[in-house]
Amino acid sequence: MLATLNAPISENSLQVVYEYPESLSPVVTHYCPGCTHGIAHRLLAEALDELGLREKTILVAPVGCSVFAYQYFETDGCEAAHGRAPAMATGLKRVQPDKTVVTYQGDGDLVSIGAAEILHAAARGENITTIFINNAIYGMTGGQMAPTTLPGQKTTSSPFGRNTTMTGNPIRMSELLANMDGSAYIVRRSLHDVKNIRKAKKAIITALKVQMAGLGFSMVELLSSCPTNWSIQPEKALEWIEDNMVPYFPLGDYKVRDEVNGL
Amino acid sequence: MAKELLKGNVAIAEAALRAGLEAYFGYPITPQTELLEHLSKRMIQLNRVFLQAESEVASINMVYGAASAGVRTMTSSSSPGISLMQEGFSYIAASDVPCVVVDIMRGGPGLGNIQPSQGDYFQVTRSAGHGDYHPIVLAPASVQEAIDFTVLAFDLADKYRHLVMIAADGQIGQMMEPAELPPMRPIRTERPEWALTGAKGREKNIVTSLFMQPEEEEAFNQKIQARLKIIRKNEQRWYEYLTEDADLLVIGFGTAGRIAYSAVEAAREKGLKVGLLRPQTLWPFPEDRLSELADRIRGCLVVEMNAGQMIDDVRLAISGQVPVNFYGRMGGMIPMPDDILTAIEETLTRLYSAAGLPI
Ligand SMILES: Cc1ncc(C[n+]2csc(CCOP(=O)(O)OP(=O)(O)O)c2C)c(N)n1
Numbered sequence: 001m002l003a004t005l006n007a008p009i010s011e012n013s014l015q016v017v018y019e020y021p022e023s024l025s026p027v028v029t030h031y032c033p034g035c036t037h038g039i040a041h042r043l044l045a046e047a048l049d050e051l052g053l054r055e056k057t058i059l060v061a062p063v064g065c066s067v068f069a070y071q072y073f074e075t076d077g078c079e080a081a082h083g084r085a086p087a088m089a090t091g092l093k094r095v096q097p098d099k100t101v102v103t104y105q106g107d108g109d110l111v112s113i114g115a116a117e118i119l120h121a122a123a124r125g126e127n128i129t130t131i132f133i134n135n136a137i138y139g140m141t142g143g144q145m146a147p148t149t150l151p152g153q154k155t156t157s158s159p160f161g162r163n164t165t166m167t168g169n170p171i172r173m174s175e176l177l178a179n180m181d182g183s184a185y186i187v188r189r190s191l192h193d194v195k196n197i198r199k200a201k202k203a204i205i206t207a208l209k210v211q212m213a214g215l216g217f218s219m220v221e222l223l224s225s226c227p228t229n230w231s232i233q234p235e236k237a238l239e240w241i242e243d244n245m246v247p248y249f250p251l252g253d254y255k256v257r258d259e260v261n262g263l
Numbered sequence: 264m265a266k267e268l269l270k271g272n273v274a275i276a277e278a279a280l281r282a283g284l285e286a287y288f289g290y291p292i293t294p295q296t297e298l299l300e301h302l303s304k305r306m307i308q309l310n311r312v313f314l315q316a317e318s319e320v321a322s323i324n325m326v327y328g329a330a331s332a333g334v335r336t337m338t339s340s341s342s343p344g345i346s347l348m349q350e351g352f353s354y355i356a357a358s359d360v361p362c363v364v365v366d367i368m369r370g371g372p373g374l375g376n377i378q379p380s381q382g383d384y385f386q387v388t389r390s391a392g393h394g395d396y397h398p399i400v401l402a403p404a405s406v407q408e409a410i411d412f413t414v415l416a417f418d419l420a421d422k423y424r425h426l427v428m429i430a431a432d433g434q435i436g437q438m439m440e441p442a443e444l445p446p447m448r449p450i451r452t453e454r455p456e457w458a459l460t461g462a463k464g465r466e467k468n469i470v471t472s473l474f475m476q477p478e479e480e481e482a483f484n485q486k487i488q489a490r491l492k493i494i495r496k497n498e499q500r501w502y503e504y505l506t507e508d509a510d511l512l513v514i515g516f517g518t519a520g521r522i523a524y525s526a527v528e529a530a531r532e533k534g535l536k537v538g539l540l541r542p543q544t545l546w547p548f549p550e551d552r553l554s555e556l557a558d559r560i561r562g563c564l565v566v567e568m569n570a571g572q573m574i575d576d577v578r579l580a581i582s583g584q585v586p587v588n589f590y591g592r593m594g595g596m597i598p599m600p601d602d603i604l605t606a607i608e609e610t611l612t613r614l615y616s617a618a619g620l621p622i
């Protein structure tokens with residue numbers, strides 16, 4: 001082992017195994033240390049690169065921590081009103097069906113204020129792809145309860161822990177949208193470890209392929225961390241996803257239309 | 264092209280597509296629905312985009328998306344739906360993307376009713392959502408004007424990269440009149456250079472309304488204000504009738520202005536010196552012309568189908584030079600020419616007696 005490490009490195013033996021994706025803008029993001037928004041960005045950028053989609057992609061950013069997502073991708077981009085990304089994406093896609101339109105939305109944006117827009121986009125089989133970041137909290141506004149906040153979870157607006165008698169129960173959006181006939185590909189993945197991150201990337205690639213093939217609505221839900229507002233260390237936050245979020249939001253494929261398997 | 268008998272809503276829809284409308288998004292609401300229905304057929308026949316959205320919130324945001332792609336796009340609704348669209352208007356205005364919105368106004372507040380009203384004057388002219396800006400607002404008083412203003416609306420929207428609204432009361436939307444449609448224009452093939460079409464062989468384009476630094480946001484606001492100043496200078500439009508020797512100027516827009524026209528004619532038959540100013544743009548309001556006229560009239564009578572909204576703009580333009588009287592009907596009631604004539608006579612009597620003149 002030591003011998004190999006100490007062996008002189010020849011030019012030819014150098015291999016690029018990790019590069020800055022072309023679709024990712026070379027800028028510093030504003031995300032907190034340890035936040036998995038950054039990982040999700042990288043995965044999406046790599047997927048766009050691998051499918052050669054950068055020059056035909058339009059990214060619709062949400063209102064939430066990823067409000068500046070359009071600054072971080074080397075694609076055309078815009079910033080929708082809170083929850084309206086699927087509607088804005090619908091407008092963009094309908095007038096230029098040959099382009100790739102991607103919405104990137106948090107759980108407050110997608111499950112709460114934008115529930116109607118995402119549900120109808122899925123029902124219509126809108127040929128767009130949604131990257132849905134579920135971090136069980138409102139990150140941007142400082143950690144309030146989200147529709148995905150777990151029962152008993154403390155947030156700044158559920159300081160005694162989420163009381164489901166008063167607030168109702170968390171909404172499992174992938175399961176819900178999978179019920180829409182218009183959705184072609186709906187899966188839930190997680191960003192809490194390398195194995196799952198790899199799976200997440202594969203899913204994003206498939207979702208984009210679904211759009212390229214014109215099969216209908218595709219969404220990849222990503223269980224994501226918010227160490228800042230969960231008030232825990234980044235590594236602990238990853239464990240928290242695995243221990244608490246995964247049991248409530250089971251990972252898996254909720255809708256994979258037959259044609260998707262052939263892609 | 265020859266005149267045909269056309270319903271206002273259908274005429275606007277047909278004029279829009281002839282003006283090059285590429286994508287329409289809307290939600291049914293009376294008294295606007297025929298507009299949506301007409302486009303649901305014609306847009307599909309022409310292989311263009313028609314989509315019935317899940318709500319007005321969604322339709323205006325779909326318009327925002329299509330406008331960001333640089334195509335001619337439009338939505339239409341009536342008062343309660345326009346209330347719901349306010350968020351989208353504000354984002355659109357803050358993103359410099361052009362689009363057209365038609366408001367076929369009905370009685371309110373609340374669910375109100377489906378009769379004609381002009382109760383949306385404030386919500387369309389003042390800001391249409393949060394923030395400091397005004398849309399351009401065109402107010403037709405006939406089916407022909409509705410057609411002409413629809414074409415104009417698209418041209419103004421593109422020219423200024425601005426939100427343009429057509430504010431017509433339900434009467435204009437529902438009535439049938441002989442009118443002439445414009446010829447069919449070809450769809451634009453070129454997209455503006457700022458449009459979101461994919462960053463192929465160019466820098467990426469961004470459409471956003473977000474300026475986190477207050478300095479940046481102020482600079483953006485100054486840009487909007489500079490544009491509005493030019494619009495205010497160039498785009499004031501109005502119709503004027505018998506103002507030359509008028510002592511009393513009757514001011515009304517849309518259907519109220521049209522009925523006021525009949526009242527002014529009746530007053531003239533009685534030998535009364537009355538003229539009419541009918542604003543065709545509500546923003547920019549024809550303030551320059553009104554302030555000129557204020558130098559030579561004795562007073563004004565504002566007629567509206569609301570509790571008095573445009574009257575604020577009249578007062579601002581007149582700046583206290585002459586008294587301003589008001590006659591209005593609300594809740595979907597339409598003023599009758601005789602009622603306006605009575606208001607004209609009462610106003611004149613008051614003005615003459617205040618000046619010590621014989622009536
Ligand atoms: C109409 C409107 N309501 C409320 C807000 C305030 N707001 C901004 S972000 C946000 C929540 C975002 O949470 P989420 O979608 O979960 O994204 P995260 O920040 O966690 O990534 C809220 C409520 C807003 N900008 N607009």
Ligand code: SF4
Nearest residue numbers: 031032035065139226
């Ligand atoms: S607040 Fe939470 S979601 Fe937002 S950037 Fe920070 S860690 Fe990420």
